[in-house]
Amino acid sequence: MEQSLYIQLSEKLIEKIKEMEVGQLLPSERKLAEIYSVSRTTVRLALDNLEVRGYILRQHGKGSIVVDYHKSLINLSEMYSFTEQMKALGQEPSTKLISHSIIDANDKLNDIFLNSEKKFIKLIRLRSSDGVPMMYEESFIPFSKFHDIKINDIKERSLYDIFKEDFDEVVKLAQEEFSADLVSKEAAKQLDISPDSAVLQIYRTTVNIKNETIEYTESKADPSKFSYRTIHHNHIES
């Protein structure tokens, strides 16, 4: 399957950006169009992509500036995969599967999955980075779609890799909600923190390209080891 030109171009440009200093300018859009033999529209699509992913900032009349947001701890729009996040930070992610079970739908899950599923696979996992426990996660995925999932794989591969490679389920978007809470007893034990600590509470719903919900996860993160960074662009009339 051939990638679109602008995605190919954005990947090429990322390689180039990685060799550049923060603050440097990319060649102008017209130059890039010439260099890569594509139209300026295609160049702009590629640069749009790099901008939302936090690699560059564009400034009217000036150029496209390399920034280092993309190196930031937990990057923006790009990521909702713990595994990918940690790899990007040069750390070694690992996952311990604490338990897995098949459960019936309840009101909460019916709400999230729009009553479309009767049974779910429930996974409780501990996510660590370089051996340090960072997040305690409870995930729910529809049994009907994923009953063939290999439980042993969950320890080795990212859930999104498994979705994509084994089930051809491509993630289109994820919605996340952030809150805070005191840690639960079980999570405190697993995260190895004091039972009266605060944790960052994350609720994530993942949607495939057909707009079906394919995953719901509740995470508790140790705030001293994990925080979440995001960039908001101003899309409104200004």
Place this chain on the structure above:
Amino acid sequence: MEQSLYIQLSEKLIEKIKEMEVGQLLPSERKLAEIYSVSRTTVRLALDNLEVRGYILRQHGKGSIVVDYHKSLINLSEMYSFTEQMKALGQEPSTKLISHSIIDANDKLNDIFLNSEKKFIKLIRLRSSDGVPMMYEESFIPFSKFHDIKINDIKERSLYDIFKEDFDEVVKLAQEEFSADLVSKEAAKQLDISPDSAVLQIYRTTVNIKNETIEYTESKADPSKFSYRTIHHNHIES
């Protein structure tokens, strides 16, 4: 100052969307181009805008589907203004200015503002919605830029409105970091919560169109009253 066509179009479409049911389809891109007498490119720019703002989802071969993410409690990329957020939710935001002072730069602020400022205005505010305290905020803005700010205005108007209207400083992007912590004594008192509660900790850095940092704010939010929702689109090769 005339707005671009695609922004005007996106505003018109938002009005239309608000009268539509969730799940309905907008007219096709080609139809919209015809109806509003613009090119399809312009229509697509407008729809891109609506998509990142969470008003629609587009599906290849199908159409642009109205969704209700934009109604969600605290919306995605669009918002980093408490005032605007609350108004969008139909609630009445209010701000109590607890203290204001002028302080010297310190290591932390130098880091954030890249050593560009010597003095800062420090504002401590309590943000409420319909009279209920929700967030305790400490903000730092460069004295050199904003020394003429009218302190009384801060109670009445959003900081971003003041930036824009009185200082012609338009926000281009904001970077936010989320964490969790136990509440501080002072914040517990102001938020009227138990002193051993957990709070959602938010660190926000705001950048203008010249890529200068114009604000740094640390917020503590009562997680039972305030949570933060965001959407990640998948921009990666898929």
Place this chain on the structure above:
DNA sequence: TAGTGGTCTAGACCACTCC
């Protein structure tokens, strides 16, 4: 197969930055 969104082209003019 008809209609939709996704990608791409070639070209134009505007608004901004910097010299």
Place this chain on the structure above:
DNA sequence: GAGTGGTCTAGACCACTAA
């Protein structure tokens, strides 16, 4: 004034959805 990104046009073909 020269060069940059921002907006906009008219048109083409591809890939996907649904009947």
